Amino acid sequence: MNNRLRVLRAERKMSQAVLAELLDVSRQTVNAIELGKHDPSLLLAFKVSQVFGLPVEQIFDPGLHGEAKQAAE
Amino acid sequence: MNNRLRVLRAERKMSQAVLAELLDVSRQTVNAIELGKHDPSLLLAFKVSQVFGLPVEQIFDPGLHGEAKQAAE
DNA sequence: ACATTATGTCAATAATACTTGTCAAAACGC
DNA sequence: GCGTTTTGACAAGTATTATTGACATAATGT
Numbered sequence: 001m002n003n004r005l006r007v008l009r010a011e012r013k014m015s016q017a018v019l020a021e022l023l024d025v026s027r028q029t030v031n032a033i034e035l036g037k038h039d040p041s042l043l044l045a046f047k048v049s050q051v052f053g054l055p056v057e058q059i060f061d062p063g064l065h066g067e068a069k070q071a072a073e
Numbered sequence: 074m075n076n077r078l079r080v081l082r083a084e085r086k087m088s089q090a091v092l093a094e095l096l097d098v099s100r101q102t103v104n105a106i107e108l109g110k111h112d113p114s115l116l117l118a119f120k121v122s123q124v125f126g127l128p129v130e131q132i133f134d135p136g137l138h139g140e141a142k143q144a145a146e
Numbered sequence: 147a148c149a150t151t152a153t154g155t156c157a158a159t160a161a162t163a164c165t166t167g168t169c170a171a172a173a174c175g176c
Numbered sequence: 177g178c179g180t181t182t183t184g185a186c187a188a189g190t191a192t193t194a195t196t197g198a199c200a201t202a203a204t205g206t
Contacts, residue, residue, distance in 0.1 A: 001116060015152060029194060031154065038193055041162085042118045043074060046135040056129045062119040088182060102164055104184065111163060114192080 002061040005034045008052045023047050075134040078107045081125045096120050 009019055016034065020027040023044060033040050039060075040048065049056045082092055089107065093100040096117060106113050112133075113121065122129045 017152075026195060027153090028155085028196080032194085035154080037155095039115045041193070042112045042115050042133060043135055044194090045115045045118075046133075049130075056115075057122075060115060060119075062116055090182075098163095099165060100183090101166085101185090105164085108184075114163065117163085 001036065001039045002063055003033065003036070004059055004061075005030070005048070008054070008059065009034075012052075019051065022051050074109065074112045075136075076106065076109070077132055077134075078103070078121070081127070081132065082107075085125075092124070095124050 005019075009016070016030045017027045020030045023030065024047070025044065029040075032038055033044075045056050045060055048059055052059060078092075082089070089103045090100045093103045096103065097120070098117065102113075102117075105111055106117075112118075118129050118133055121132055125132060
């Protein structure tokens, strides 16, 4: 599961620790998700969506189509 | 986490078992999710999204503000 | 150089998603 | 009524994710 957490965080100059607080999870959890070590729960994905003000689909990409990447920006 | 699985399924006259096959999970899993016994993984949520041709946000509803978890029951 | 912040990583544990197997009741068709 | 399908439910087990605590390294600032 690819995700744009790092980019979104960088755009807002937000540390993993700060994001973790906003999401009410540990910093390690944010780190693990950002590095693709595991996927967030659906609820956490929604929280991320809220924090960045973007739909889930524009943050997480299951890569089910392989080629189809996001051209929207 | 509320969801519209039952409605979407009914609209398509699709049984839990058939949906389960499309999602590549067990029927019990579909049932449990539909009844709100637990939430799907993010990946499974994306699969559901694909099957019904709708964005995740239009199928699952976390309460959007984290305030009211399940007020309508 | 030193202190502070940010990040990556490991280990152990808790929580939950998902499984198979099974059973019973409700809904449907014949 | 009878058989089939569908659904709800339960239990026990597996797999995955979330949790904290600790430690190492890199980057930043003074």
